[in-house]
Structures are given as C-alpha cells and as structure tokens.
Amino acid sequence: MIPSDAAPAAGSRAAGGPAQPRRRATVHPGAWWLWALSLGTAATRTTNPLLLALLISASAYVVATHRTDTPTARAYPAFARLALAVLLIRLLFAVALGSPIPGTHALLTLPEVPLPHWAQGIRLGGKVTAEALVFAVYDGLKLATLLICVGAANALAAPTRLLKSLPGALYETGVAVVVALTFAPHLIADVQRLRAARRLRGRPDRGLRGLLQVGLPVLEGALERSVALAAAMEARGYGRTVEVPDRIRRTTAALTLGGLLGVCAGTYGLLTAEGGTYGIPLLLAGVVAAVAGLRLGGRRSLRTRYRPDRWDVRACLVTGSGAAVAALLGLASAHDPDGLHPGVVPLVAPTLPLWPAAAILLALLPAFVVPNDPKDPMDPKEPS
Known part of the structure; x- marks a missing residue:
C-alpha cells in the first residue's frame, strides 16, 4: 500500500517521466580562476601594505563563504603558510645578504664576510637598516599576496x-598542467590523513622521526595515484585523434602561430611607451587568431563533456569584478605612484589611498552575487 504522502510524487513521475535529481547551480571554474588571477595581477601593481592586506582580506572572505569541499580547498591554509614562509625568507635574505636600498636608521651590525672581487655587489653580513627591512617586507608581501590569490x-x-x-586542441597540455597543479593539494591531504592515523595509534607524528615515517607512505600513495591515473587515461582512450584534411591542419597551424606572435607583439607594445598605438590592435587580432586556431585544432580531439559548466551572468559578474580591480589598480599606479608605492628613503608611514581601496572592495562582489546554499542531498557530488 502506497502512503498518502508518496502518491503525489509517484503521480508526478508518471505524468512527467522519471524524476531527475536537482542540480546545484555552480559558477564556471574559469570565472573563479580569472577573478583570483586578476587579484594577483592587481597585487603586482602596488607595494602598499595596506592595499595588499585589503586584497588578502577580500580574497579570504570570499574563500571562507564559497569554498568547496575538495582537497584543493583544504590546501588553502597551506598556501597561506607558504606565503608567510616566503615573507620570512625575503626578510632573512635582506638581513644576511644586504639590500641595495641605502638607509640611515641602523638597527644592528652583523659580522661581514669579505668576498673576492668577482663577487662585487654581494655582501654577507654588515649593517642592517630599517629602510632595507621595510623594503623587504613590501616586496615579500607582494609575492605573498600573489600566492594567496592562487590558493x-x-x-x-x-x-x-x-x-x-578547455578547447580540444589544448586537452593534452591541460591534463599535464592539472596533474601538476593537483599534486601538492593531494600530497598535503595524504600527509594530514597519515598524521591523523598515527595519532589514533598513539605514534609520534611530529619532528624528524614522524616526518620520516610518514614520508614513505606518502610517496607510495603518490606512485599508486600515478599508476591509477595512467590506467584511467588508457581506459578512456586518452590521446586519440582523428584525421583532418591537410588544408585545415595547415590553416590551424598558421592561425595558432600567428595569433601567439600577435599576442606577444601586442603585449610588448603595451609595455613600451612607443608601442602604445599598435599594442591593443595587435593584441586583439592575436587573441582572435589564436582562438580560431584552437577551435579548428579541436576537431582532431574526440571528447565529450558530462554536464559541462555553463558561462552565465554570475560568471560574468565574478570575472568582471576581478578584472575591474586589476584595471583600476593599474590605472592608480600610473596616476598616483606615491600612494601605491610608499617610499622607504626617506622612511615614511604608508597611507591608504581612498579610491584604490574602494576599487579593491569590488572583489567582494562574488560573495553577494553567487549563492552559497548548502548541498542538497539529492545533488550529485561535484566532480573533483
């Protein structure tokens, strides 16, 4: 006997066919990557620690509200620790190897090691000034912000x-890049899993002894994952191609090569003052030619997509917010270089430029336009 509350569901399936699981709306992954890389590009346009801290805070808030439950998401704290290590190493180099920045505020003087004449410009030890340390902090914080954006x-x-x-022509290259990018997150996840297992067994998981005893199982897991990946790629016919006419193959090669040359020439024109007139047209023409070549080259790759990610309005808003931050910070660095690059000689306290800071707040737009509903039990798991 069918319960009364189940009758409408059965009737709806009979009337409209089998019930399909409702799919949770997600933003295109390319939008998130373009957003994060745009923030990283904005970080390269300034050394102001207040603006860099604002960029880190904006990206961290979006990650805290929209992170996914994947090994790469759990590796975000590792990227933050790596950024902190980069900052400390930059400070250590400034103390041990000196700095080209002159300074008058001496903090300490280390014993200096004399070097031969062929090592001019390099010193070991000597006077450590506050100006050199502040410059090292600014420089290291910029690189740390870039690493956090990648995380x-x-x-x-x-x-x-x-x-x-990815287009079919870049599929093989994309597989190699993805395997390389996912190696570190999976390695971190394996280390965390093995350390938790050792703690449950009452075994040490810290220090040199714990590291050596965890290292071998981690290496074994990496090798097993590589073998499993190779078997899965072979089972799915990885590397299969189809024959295309010679005319299309030559056209594809010409468009791709010409497009890449146009992109390089256009980028060089944008970076030089003399090439500002022809830089943008060459860059746009190169991008169009490269995209056309990649689409033609995709005919040789037999691929299907299961539930492909769609580029919708939310993806445009996410990408546009990051691009706006990068463009406005680039514009600000040209019109207000002193505000975005505080001086260290003489040593002055950095100030917060108002409209560049307001531009960075645009990076918070994804936190409001992208829904963050909890996963529905009927939703299929997100492919990893």
Whole structure:
C-alpha cells in the first residue's frame, strides 16, 4: 500500500517521466580562476601594505563563504603558510645578504664576510637598516599576496574542473598542467590523513622521526595515484585523434602561430611607451587568431563533456569584478605612484589611498552575487 504522502510524487513521475535529481547551480571554474588571477595581477601593481592586506582580506572572505569541499580547498591554509614562509625568507635574505636600498636608521651590525672581487655587489653580513627591512617586507608581501590569490583559486574551483572547459586542441597540455597543479593539494591531504592515523595509534607524528615515517607512505600513495591515473587515461582512450584534411591542419597551424606572435607583439607594445598605438590592435587580432586556431585544432580531439559548466551572468559578474580591480589598480599606479608605492628613503608611514581601496572592495562582489546554499542531498557530488 502506497502512503498518502508518496502518491503525489509517484503521480508526478508518471505524468512527467522519471524524476531527475536537482542540480546545484555552480559558477564556471574559469570565472573563479580569472577573478583570483586578476587579484594577483592587481597585487603586482602596488607595494602598499595596506592595499595588499585589503586584497588578502577580500580574497579570504570570499574563500571562507564559497569554498568547496575538495582537497584543493583544504590546501588553502597551506598556501597561506607558504606565503608567510616566503615573507620570512625575503626578510632573512635582506638581513644576511644586504639590500641595495641605502638607509640611515641602523638597527644592528652583523659580522661581514669579505668576498673576492668577482663577487662585487654581494655582501654577507654588515649593517642592517630599517629602510632595507621595510623594503623587504613590501616586496615579500607582494609575492605573498600573489600566492594567496592562487590558493584562493584552488579553494574556489578545483583545477580539474577547468579541464572540461578547455578547447580540444589544448586537452593534452591541460591534463599535464592539472596533474601538476593537483599534486601538492593531494600530497598535503595524504600527509594530514597519515598524521591523523598515527595519532589514533598513539605514534609520534611530529619532528624528524614522524616526518620520516610518514614520508614513505606518502610517496607510495603518490606512485599508486600515478599508476591509477595512467590506467584511467588508457581506459578512456586518452590521446586519440582523428584525421583532418591537410588544408585545415595547415590553416590551424598558421592561425595558432600567428595569433601567439600577435599576442606577444601586442603585449610588448603595451609595455613600451612607443608601442602604445599598435599594442591593443595587435593584441586583439592575436587573441582572435589564436582562438580560431584552437577551435579548428579541436576537431582532431574526440571528447565529450558530462554536464559541462555553463558561462552565465554570475560568471560574468565574478570575472568582471576581478578584472575591474586589476584595471583600476593599474590605472592608480600610473596616476598616483606615491600612494601605491610608499617610499622607504626617506622612511615614511604608508597611507591608504581612498579610491584604490574602494576599487579593491569590488572583489567582494562574488560573495553577494553567487549563492552559497548548502548541498542538497539529492545533488550529485561535484566532480573533483
């Protein structure tokens, strides 16, 4: 006997066919990566620690509200620790190897090691000034912000999801890049899993002894994962191609090569003052030619996509917010270089430029336009 509350569901399936699981709306992974890389590009346009801290805070807030439950997302703290290590190493180099920045505020004087004449420009030890340390902090914080932005991209969209959106001509290259990008997150996940297992067994998981005893199982797991990946690629016919006419193959090669040359020439024109007039047209023409060549080259690759990610309005808003931050920070660095690059000689306290800071707040737009509903039990698991 069918319960009364189950009758409407059965009737709806009979009337409209089999019930399909409702799919949770997700943003295209390319939008998240373009957003994060745009924030990283914006970080390269300034050394102001207040603006860099604002970029880190904006990306961290979006990650905290929209991170996915994947090994790459759990590796975000590792990227933050790596950024901190980079900052400390940059400070250590400034103390031990000196700095080209002159300074008058001496903090300490280390014993200096004399070097031969062929090592001019390099010194070991000597006077450590406050100006040199502040310059090292500014420089290291810029690189640390870039690393955190890359970690945010991994936390918001796994690199493996990007593989579905690549054109067929770049599929083999994309597989190699994705495998390389996912090696570190999987390695971190294996270390965490093995350390938790050792703690449950009452065995040490810290220090040199614990590291050596965890290292061998981690290496074994990496090798097993590589063998399993190779078997899965072979079972799915990885590397199959189809024959295309010689005319299309030559056209594809010409378009791709010409497009890449146009992109390089256009980028060089944008970076030089003399090539500002022809830089943008060459860059646009190169991008169009390269895209056309990649689409033609995709005919040789037999691929299908299961539930492909769609580029919708939310993806445009996410990408546009990151691009706006990068463009506005680039514009600000040209019109207000002192505000975005605070001086260290003489040593002055950095100030917060108002409209560049307001531009960075645009990076918070994905936190409001992208829904963050909890996963529905009927939703299929997100492919990793």
